[in-house]
Amino acid sequence: MNRRGLLALASGGVAALALRTRPAAAHGAAAHGPVLIEMRGSARGEHVGFAPLGLAVAPGALLRFVNRDASNSHTATTYHPSLFDRQRRIPAAAAPWDSGLLLPEESFEVTLEAAGVYDCYCQPHEMAGMVLRLVVGRPGDPGWEGAAPPSDDLPEAALAALPSVEAILADGPLMPAGLA
Amino acid sequence: MLIRSLAAAVAVSCAAAFAVPAAAQDADLSKAPPPAPYAAVSSLVELPDFLPGLGTLYVDPETLPAGPFLGYDHDGKLSATIYMVPIADLEAGTAFDDLAVGAPEVTSVDIYYNAGHPGVEEPHAHVVLLHDADAKARLAE
Ligand SMILES: [Cu+2]
Numbered sequence: 639m640n641r642r643g644l645l646a647l648a649s650g651g652v653a654a655l656a657l658r659t660r661p662a663a664a665h666g667a668a669a670h671g672p673v674l675i676e677m678r679g680s681a682r683g684e685h686v687g688f689a690p691l692g693l694a695v696a697p698g699a700l701l702r703f704v705n706r707d708a709s710n711s712h713t714a715t716t717y718h719p720s721l722f723d724r725q726r727r728i729p730a731a732a733a734p735w736d737s738g739l740l741l742p743e744e745s746f747e748v749t750l751e752a753a754g755v756y757d758c759y760c761q762p763h764e765m766a767g768m769v770l771r772l773v774v775g776r777p778g779d780p781g782w783e784g785a786a787p788p789s790d791d792l793p794e795a796a797l798a799a800l801p802s803v804e805a806i807l808a809d810g811p812l813m814p815a816g817l818a
Numbered sequence: 819m820l821i822r823s824l825a826a827a828v829a830v831s832c833a834a835a836f837a838v839p840a841a842a843q844d845a846d847l848s849k850a851p852p853p854a855p856y857a858a859v860s861s862l863v864e865l866p867d868f869l870p871g872l873g874t875l876y877v878d879p880e881t882l883p884a885g886p887f888l889g890y891d892h893d894g895k896l897s898a899t900i901y902m903v904p905i906a907d908l909e910a911g912t913a914f915d916d917l918a919v920g921a922p923e924v925t926s927v928d929i930y931y932n933a934g935h936p937g938v939e940e941p942h943a944h945v946v947l948l949h950d951a952d953a954k955a956r957l958a959e
Contacts, residue, residue: 682871682944683932708959709869710935739864739936766933766941 672702672747675714675770677740677760678817679707686710686763687814688770692801694810695750697775702747705740713737713761714746714770717786722761725791729754729774729783750774754783755803759796767795773806847920850894852876859887863936872946873897873957883938884914889946889957896920897953901945902938905931921949928954 673695679686686707695701703714717727718734728734729752737746739761750756753775760768769792775782785803801812845853859875860867868874873889889898899920907914928946932938948954 679933682930683935684930686933709866709871711864711866741864742866762936762939763934765939768933 672700675701675703677703677705677707677712677714677768678814679710679712680816681709683710685814685816686712686760686766686768687799687817688714688758688760688768689813689817690811691769691799691814692771692773692806692812694773694776694806697751697753697779698749699774700747700749701772702745703737703740704745705742708742710762711739711741712763712768713739714748714758715761717757717759717791725786725789727755727757727786728752729756729781731781731783732756752783753779753781755785757786757800764796765793767793767799769796769799771800771803771806773803776807777803847888848896850874850876850888850890850896852888852896852920855880856888859937865936868892870959871957872900872944875900881917883940883942884917886918886920888920891953891956893956895956897949897957899924899947899949902932902942903945904938904940904942906940908943919947923949925949925951925953 673693675693676689677686678689705712713736715721715736716732716734717724719726720734721736731752732750732754735748737748740746750772751774754773756772756774758770758772771785777784788797806812847856851858855878856876857879858867859865859877862877862879865875872887873891874894876888876890877885883902883904885899885901887900887902888896889900891897901914901917903914924947926948928944928948930944931941932944933941
């Protein structure tokens with residue numbers, strides 16, 4: 639109870655901080671409500687993943703992560719030196735964020751402003767390839783920073799699971815295999 | 819009198835010392851919560867109290883990652899003993915021998931892959947010993 643209260647407070651604090659970075663004139667996308675990204679898992683936990691695992695949004699979009707996995711906890715965490723000393727895989731102009739562990743049906747919100755590619759992972763499931771690539775805006779937008787190159791900072795399964803920017807822009811939201 | 823009490827005290831502490839490895843087997847584990855050193859998994863890591871398919875889990879943290887994990891149904895009845903065995907450890911030649919069981923009667927065993935969760939984050943196998951014919955149904959959700 640106390641533990642959950644603390645977690646909720648912590649997540650709420652981070653989300654509020656992230657929300658405060660939104661400019662007064664928010665982008666139109668946010669006005670239609672948050673973009674939903676679910677953390678999912680199969681009943682016995684053989685497969686876990688973000689749904690979608692690849693997504694394009696406009697700058698200023700509000701994202702809401704929700705853990706829909708009844709038997710597991712998940713995080714949405716950006717690759718950044720300030721978080722667990724990982725190599726940066728979000729635009730230099732973007733602030734890093736981390737949801738912390740979300741219990742089933744808990745959620746976390748964050749607004750993305752800086753144009754470019756954001757790679758995120760789930761802390762307990764990165765080894766299992768639970769990663770997410772967000773494309774904010776389009777190549778050529780002011781300040782755009784493309785995808786970070788492959789690196790051995792990532793486990794093989796995570797690198798293999800990251801969809802290409804081209805596929806995300808061409809095909810729309812990409813759903814994970816086995817978790818539809 | 820004094821000597822007898824001392825002798826009794828020594829006898830008790832010796833018995834306790836020698837009984838430690840067997841205590842987990844001999845203690846009454848049939849009802850939740852099991853005695854220390856078992857602790858609720860949800861108090862050790864960020865996981866729900868009741869895990870569908872496994873129940874309300876308790877583990878002696880010293881035995882991680884393999885366990886045994888004790889799985890109780892919603893009425894607090896011991897229904898399963900679960901082991902969590904990292905695949906990489908098996909591949910490296912590590913064996914997990916002489917693991918304790920929560921109850922001697924086992925009606926069936928399920929073995930399946932799990933991609934990881936807080937507490938046992940590496941990909942691993944769940945070995946689930948079900949202690950009665952209805953256990954799986956009671957642990958389902
Ligand atoms: Cu996860």
